Amino acid sequence: MKKIGSGIKSGSDRRSFLKTGMAAAGAATVGVGLLTSGKSAYAEEKGGRLDAGDAAILRFLAAAEILETDLWQQYNELGGIQDKEVPGGSGNPAYTKAIQALDADMDQYIHDNTEDELTHEQFINAYLASKGADTVNLDHFRVLESSDASGAQDIGRLTNLMQLSVDTTWYTRYRSRTKNPDFGDTFPHAIPTLAVHEHKAIPASNADLNDSNHLQAIAYTAGFHFASIEQGGTSLYASLAQRVTSVEVLRILLSIGGTEIMHFQTWQDKAGNVKPLTDVDPVTKVKVVFPDLNASPLGGEDFQTNLIMPEPTIFLSKDFPVCSIIRPTATKGAAMGALQSLTASGLFKGQSKAFFLHLTDLAEDADEASREF
Ligand SMILES: [Fe+2]
């Protein structure tokens, strides 16, 4: 977090100051002293209980969790279990069955992942509020359309699951024994056709239910999107934890981040159950090919589909022995990197300029946070 004395020049710095500095300035105990006493005053939120950088990191995570909840809610309404824990929607039997091609318990897992995200969002905001810090509310950005398929609620959404380009490099990244994205390494997509053009991960309408091959392709797309989202959360928490100051905030990041890892591992396991399938969307004409993942160009011992735990790889320095780790975990720019990859996936297609400005602002503030000793 930039200090007052370093100057507040750019728009983002000014916004950061308005959100955190001015909030602190409003507290009677800080007052004008904020402007002259430098780091110690500026680095604290109202009540002097939460470091400004910690608050910024928690706010970005709250926003990420709200977005996760929104997308998982859409999956749950159509393909999960709708109950008092995760209300909304009435289920779409055909889509639910298609997703269950990956595992008979997929509806339960979708339900549980959805509930987890909801509790992450609510907990982080409640914690921020308990410290007198600003919380995050994205309700005014709920402008995207719901699916017209039977089972979905007709409400405004934050995220778009019907025009996705899904990054499936997590599949090869976690199977590599020699590469690590933190060393600048890149990885091939497991499903190259999913990475380009716009794909549906939920049926847009009941017309998408008519052809079982097409519906299966949509369900498989969801299966790979689940893992793509949750590996992002897995890295995000580990990356941002390195820059928090309070041990309690560190505990929050480690404890929530651990569940993102559990989600990712589950979805990584299920995605490996995909069967070869080719589909061309009858309306958009977009083609997707789910290849045999146990055959060339993947295949072989390192790529077999039952490898659901990370292969050990290089970490920190190539001089060390390889190590089984989460990757990436580099902390620099981690929040913006997460936002950019979500944006590149098409998850926010149709969102307003104000939405992107707001999310960018939250990410910039989180990435300016540094550990205070
Ligand atoms: Fe989460």
Ligand SMILES: [Fe+2]
């Ligand atoms: Fe998650």
